[in-house]
Amino acid sequence: MSSTMQQQATPDIQSATLVMDxxxxxxxxxxxxxxxxxxxxxxxNKITGFIGPSGCGKSTVLRSLNxxxxxxxGFRFDGYVQFLGQDVYGKGxxxxxxxxxxxxxxxxxxxxxxxxxxxxxxxxxxxxYKGDIGDRVKxxxxxxxxxxxxxxxxxVSGLALSGGQQQRLCIARAIATQPQVLLMDEPCxxxxxxxxxxxxELMVELKKDYTIALVTHNMQQATRVADTTAFFSVDISEGSxxxxxxxxxxxYQIFENPREKLTKDYISGQFS
Amino acid sequence: MSDTQPPPSRATPSLQRKFxxxxxxxxxxxxxxxxxxxxxxxxxxxxxxxxxxxxxARLNMEVFTELPPAGFEMDGGFGNAxxxxxxMVGIAALIAIPVGIMAAIFLAELGPSSKLATxxxxxxxxxxxxxxxxxxxxxxxxxxxxxxxxxxxxxGVALAVLMLPIVVLTAxxxxxxxxxxxxxxxxxxxxxHTQVIWQIVLPTGMPAILTGVMLAIARAAGETAPxxxxxxxxxxxxxxxGHLAVMSPTASMAVLIYNFSGMPxxxxxxxxxxxxxxxxxxxxxVNIVSRIFGxxxx
Amino acid sequence: xxxxxKRDAMEKPFALDVDTDSICQPPSxxxxxxxxxxxxxxxxxxxxxxxxxxxxxxxxxxxxIPGIQKYGLDMLTGTVWDVGQQQFGILPAIWGTLYSSLIAxxxxxxxxxxxxxxxxxxxxxxxxxxxxxxxxxxxxAIPSVVYGLWGIFVVIPFIRPLTDxxxxxxxxxxxxxxxLSGPGLLPAALVLAIMILPTIAAVSQDALRSVxxxxxxxxxxxxxxHWEAxxxxxxxxxxxxxFGSLVxxxxxxxxxxxxxxxxxxxxxxxxxxxxxxxxxLAALLALNFPEAGPNEIGVLMYAALVLMVITLMxxxxxxxxxxxxxxGVKA
Numbered sequence: 001m002s003s004t005m006q007q008q009a010t011p012d013i014q015s016a017t018l019v020m021d022x023x024x025x026x027x028x029x030x031x032x033x034x035x036x037x038x039x040x041x042x043x044x045n046k047i048t049g050f051i052g053p054s055g056c057g058k059s060t061v062l063r064s065l066n067x068x069x070x071x072x073x074g075f076r077f078d079g080y081v082q083f084l085g086q087d088v089y090g091k092g093x094x095x096x097x098x099x100x101x102x103x104x105x106x107x108x109x110x111x112x113x114x115x116x117x118x119x120x121x122x123x124x125x126x127x128x129y130k131g132d133i134g135d136r137v138k139x140x141x142x143x144x145x146x147x148x149x150x151x152x153x154x155x156v157s158g159l160a161l162s163g164g165q166q167q168r169l170c171i172a173r174a175i176a177t178q179p180q181v182l183l184m185d186e187p188c189x190x191x192x193x194x195x196x197x198x199x200x201e202l203m204v205e206l207k208k209d210y211t212i213a214l215v216t217h218n219m220q221q222a223t224r225v226a227d228t229t230a231f232f233s234v235d236i237s238e239g240s241x242x243x244x245x246x247x248x249x250x251x252y253q254i255f256e257n258p259r260e261k262l263t264k265d266y267i268s269g270q271f272s
Numbered sequence: 273m274s275d276t277q278p279p280p281s282r283a284t285p286s287l288q289r290k291f292x293x294x295x296x297x298x299x300x301x302x303x304x305x306x307x308x309x310x311x312x313x314x315x316x317x318x319x320x321x322x323x324x325x326x327x328x329a330r331l332n333m334e335v336f337t338e339l340p341p342a343g344f345e346m347d348g349g350f351g352n353a354x355x356x357x358x359x360m361v362g363i364a365a366l367i368a369i370p371v372g373i374m375a376a377i378f379l380a381e382l383g384p385s386s387k388l389a390t391x392x393x394x395x396x397x398x399x400x401x402x403x404x405x406x407x408x409x410x411x412x413x414x415x416x417x418x419x420x421x422x423x424x425x426x427x428g429v430a431l432a433v434l435m436l437p438i439v440v441l442t443a444x445x446x447x448x449x450x451x452x453x454x455x456x457x458x459x460x461x462x463x464x465h466t467q468v469i470w471q472i473v474l475p476t477g478m479p480a481i482l483t484g485v486m487l488a489i490a491r492a493a494g495e496t497a498p499x500x501x502x503x504x505x506x507x508x509x510x511x512x513x514g515h516l517a518v519m520s521p522t523a524s525m526a527v528l529i530y531n532f533s534g535m536p537x538x539x540x541x542x543x544x545x546x547x548x549x550x551x552x553x554x555x556x557x558v559n560i561v562s563r564i565f566g567x568x569x570x
Numbered sequence: 571x572x573x574x575x576k577r578d579a580m581e582k583p584f585a586l587d588v589d590t591d592s593i594c595q596p597p598s599x600x601x602x603x604x605x606x607x608x609x610x611x612x613x614x615x616x617x618x619x620x621x622x623x624x625x626x627x628x629x630x631x632x633x634x635i636p637g638i639q640k641y642g643l644d645m646l647t648g649t650v651w652d653v654g655q656q657q658f659g660i661l662p663a664i665w666g667t668l669y670s671s672l673i674a675x676x677x678x679x680x681x682x683x684x685x686x687x688x689x690x691x692x693x694x695x696x697x698x699x700x701x702x703x704x705x706x707x708x709x710x711a712i713p714s715v716v717y718g719l720w721g722i723f724v725v726i727p728f729i730r731p732l733t734d735x736x737x738x739x740x741x742x743x744x745x746x747x748x749x750l751s752g753p754g755l756l757p758a759a760l761v762l763a764i765m766i767l768p769t770i771a772a773v774s775q776d777a778l779r780s781v782x783x784x785x786x787x788x789x790x791x792x793x794x795x796h797w798e799a800x801x802x803x804x805x806x807x808x809x810x811x812x813f814g815s816l817v818x819x820x821x822x823x824x825x826x827x828x829x830x831x832x833x834x835x836x837x838x839x840x841x842x843x844x845x846x847x848x849x850x851l852a853a854l855l856a857l858n859f860p861e862a863g864p865n866e867i868g869v870l871m872y873a874a875l876v877l878m879v880i881t882l883m884x885x886x887x888x889x890x891x892x893x894x895x896x897x898g899v900k901a
Binding site: 294295297298301302304305306308309311312313315316318319322323326370371372373374375376377378379381382388389391392395396397398399401402403404405406407408409410412413414417433436437440462464465466467469490493494495496497500501504526529530533534544545548551552555556559 | 594597601602604605608609611612613614615616618619620622623625626629630633680681684685687688693702705706707708709711712713714715716717718719720722723724764767795796797798818821822824825826827828831832852855856859860862867870871874877878881882885886888889
């Protein structure tokens with residue numbers, strides 16, 4: 001892909017509304033170049049969708065934002081990730097601190113093997129919350145649209161819930177501490193359609209208070225919930241698979257009037 | 273034309289089993305492995321039979337409370353040896369379990385593919401193959417020669433050398449079984465490594481870690497060779513005149529069995545069987561308990 | 571990890587001033603201190619494991635130096651062990667160690683591999699297989715000193731009439747050239763075989779289980795009988811792992827002490843006869859260390875070093891074969 005196209009991929013965004021600015025020129029795992037030339041800004045109180053074929057590095061990019069990739073041996077990258085104007089990978093920055101402000105919801109529902117209440121209270125206790133933990137747990141569960149279903153069994157293990165409920169519990173756990181940004185890595189891929197719809201409604205509800213980055217393999221989901229969309233593709237020309245950002249823009253523009261032919265092909269289902 | 277007809281030599285094969293040739297050989301071989309497997313259980317049954325008949329006949333309350341008899345003395349027991357075994361296994365556990373679990377935490381969580389971890393894993397595997405008597409020789413060189421006396425701590429160190437690699441390898445295995453998604457959730461909330469380990473990895477992996485610890489304890493309790501010339505043996509209680517005689521030779525069940533097995537006196541031989549029964553029961557109970565613990569909950 | 575970061579002027583420390591009443595807090599300094607300390611201790615634990623191996627080799631190696639200097643290679647080839655005359659030859663002990671271990675390996679290996687085949691190749695319903703598996707595990711759990719006691723009172727009296735008959739009828743064969751007058755090589759090796767059987771059975775089972783199902787199905791698909799599939803496909807495919815189990819069993823036999831100290835007779839002679847008393851390195855150490863004077867300690871440390879070198883080599887060889895086998899199956 002030509003470099004001029006890359007420069008066009010990301011338009012300017014008013015820095016006042018910018019919560020995160022992620023410029024990932026190269027992401028390596030050992031000697032393997034996983035992602036290149038991806039510049040994604042994340043705006044306040046919006047849902048930024050990451051779409052693209054599997055292996056395009058959208059999850060890798062997402063996991064770079066809160067330094068979850070630090071846990072993968074051999075990970076390194078060129079570029080920068082800014083969070084409110086500060087360098088997430090800067091000298092002396094503890095990844096633990098970063099992850100406190102940038103919450104994450106994972107592909108597979110992963111509640112801890114403790115009670116529903118303790119699951120949600122986990123982050124509050126971790127952050128030495130001074131207020132009423134019970135109140136916050138209730139608010140978080142209400143925010144995750146789970147309260148009515150579990151209010152009578154808060155002491156039951158989180159693992160006893162259904163898959164959809166577990167995922168909403170994980171969302172409640174993530175929002176209980178009111179992180180500035182919520183990263184969601186294909187949060188609905190393990191859920192049935194009904195549970196998926198509930199989580200989608202929840203995301204739209206949550207963006208009033210939160211800034212969300214959402215990885216999804218489901219284009220319809222992106223059109224339903226994302227305000228802006230980053231389309232990634234994968235370059236397999238040189239014998240290895242390297243993902244890169246093709247186009248970034250308002251969701252309606254990406255889906256209705258894409259600038260790149262590649263985006264158009266993907267949207268219209270000519271490849272996946 | 274003729275090839276539309278099946279060649280006459282290719283008669284319709286019979287699907288009936290024929291008891292000749294390969295089928296017959298198969299049956300003979302199957303019979304052989306059955307026979308060998310049953311034969312393998314004969315020693316176990318024989319050992320258990322001897323323990324119950326010989327050892328059980330001599331088992332009474334006194335053997336647990338009395339000191340070993342000398343020469344032609346009658347009665348007596350192995351109370352001090354039982355105490356000594358517990359004491360030395362306790363010392364070994366105090367050394368090997370914390371060190372082993374800490375090392376396992378590093379191997380499983382902190383630097384699983386670091387060079388340090390690879391080297392340590394190899395070291396632990398090498399240690400599991402070290403003959404137990406060499407652990408005794410090591411403790412003799414390290415503790416007995418240095419302190420100038422046979423003692424319970426010397427025996428404890430020898431047993432710790434044998435326990436450590438078992439604890440390290442089984443605990444690492446146990447912690448690796450903790451699902452990655454669970455750990456990711458905790459890291460994603462901004463937990464430090466230590467918080468993830470204490471709040472997620474250790475509680476979730478605990479049953480399997482306990483199994484490994486129990487197996488190591490069971491192995492140490494039955495060991496004789498490393499104690500022969502580190503703790504030696506004693507005909508007296510560990511607790512003498514109100515103080516623990518820590519830095520003096522210490523009795524153990526295993527060494528008592530060994531010493532008495534070579535004696536020409538019936539009383540001692542009976543006690544050796546009774547002590548064997550008790551020792552095997554301890555080892556088996558620890559084994560069974562570890563299995564009950566070891567059922568993973570996830 | 572190193573990050574190459576093209577940074578703007580961003581030297582501000584990472585503390586948020588966005589949302590003063592945010593619940594999110596950076597971890598307290600005590601949390602971070604605990605984290606750092608705990609990780610340091612974990613690393614320390616790893617160093618202890620490494621240091622232990624080094625210390626084990628060094629302690630025994632260094633303390634063996636006086637013995638090596640004084641007796642050198644003569645000790646390895648000498649056949650007399652007489653503390654009174656200060657003569658220390660360990661050739662008979664080396665011989666006894668190898669001879670008893672090899673016999674134990676022959677018997678234990680045969681039974682152990684048969685057991686592994688029996689347990690993995692669909693001879694048994696699951697419930698019954700669990701019973702036999704428990705039997706093998708129990709065999710491994712019994713302390714060696716109890717096997718020694720059992721050997722003295724059950725194995726020796728049981729095989730003695732048999733050995734007398736063999737000696738009378740086949741005394742011209744070197745293996746049967748003496749009678750069993752109590753302890754001896756054969757009872758020791760038999761008990762040793764029982765003790766190494768669980769190791770061999772367990773590791774061979776792993777090897778046989780790791781043969782891919784499709785390999786097995788291919789064999790049956792060609793019309794092989796149950797046993798043809800086992801002997802011509804399963805066992806050869808798992809051969810490296812099974813061989814590794816034998817090497818590990820051998821390593822265990824070479825270092826086993828109590829059963830031999832109690833059953834082998836502790837007699838410094840080199841004989842092919844299965845019924846003659848013999849000696850082994852481990853038994854020599856067990857019997858002589860408790861009464862050792864300063865000079866003997868050097869000699870015994872030398873003998874311990876020899877035992878360590880032999881067992882380490884065998885064990886590392888065995889582990890490497892098993893590792894190689896596992897890698898081979900994966901590839």
